[in-house]
Amino acid sequence: MIKIRNVMMKDLPQLLEIENQCFPKEEAATEDAFIRRIQQISDSFFVAVKEGKLVGLINGPVIADPYISDNLFAEIQSNPEIGGHQSVLGLAVHPGFQNRGIAKALLTYFEESASKKKRETVTLTCKDSLISFYEALGYRNEGVSESEHGGVIWYNLTKQL
Numbered sequence: 001m002i003k004i005r006n007v008m009m010k011d012l013p014q015l016l017e018i019e020n021q022c023f024p025k026e027e028a029a030t031e032d033a034f035i036r037r038i039q040q041i042s043d044s045f046f047v048a049v050k051e052g053k054l055v056g057l058i059n060g061p062v063i064a065d066p067y068i069s070d071n072l073f074a075e076i077q078s079n080p081e082i083g084g085h086q087s088v089l090g091l092a093v094h095p096g097f098q099n100r101g102i103a104k105a106l107l108t109y110f111e112e113s114a115s116k117k118k119r120e121t122v123t124l125t126c127k128d129s130l131i132s133f134y135e136a137l138g139y140r141n142e143g144v145s146e147s148e149h150g151g152v153i154w155y156n157l158t159k160q161l
Contacts, residue, residue: 027150060087086114088124125154
C-alpha cells in the first residue's frame, strides 16, 4: 500500500538518493534546491511511502506563466493560496519501485491538490521518451521548450484542471 503525504525535512537524505538514481547529475536537483523547496513549497511537494520507505517524489512551485522557465530551478517563491499554474519540477520513483503505478499515483494526487487550489493547469517539461506517458494521462504536448536545463531537449506538456 502506497501512502502519499507532504514532504518533511527528515525526508531529505532519501529524496537525494532517489533524485540521483533517476536523473543525471546535470539534471538532478541539488541538496540546496531540495532544502529551499521543502521550506518554500511543501504544500506542493509530496512523497510516496511504502512500508516506511520513501519510494517516490513530486514537486514544483505555482507559477504565473503556463510554461516552466530555467530560473525556477534556482529561484523558488512560496505558492499563492489560489490560482496560477502548478509546475512539476521533479517526478521520480526509486528504480526498484518503477512500473508499479507510483508515478501515476503521485501525479494524480498532485493534480487533485492543484485543482482544489483553483490552479489553471499542471505544467511540466519532459524528454521525448516520456511524452506518451503524460499524453496517456491527459497532458497535451505543446512542443519544444525553451529550457536548456541539463543541456537536453525538453518538451512543454500541460493539462487543464
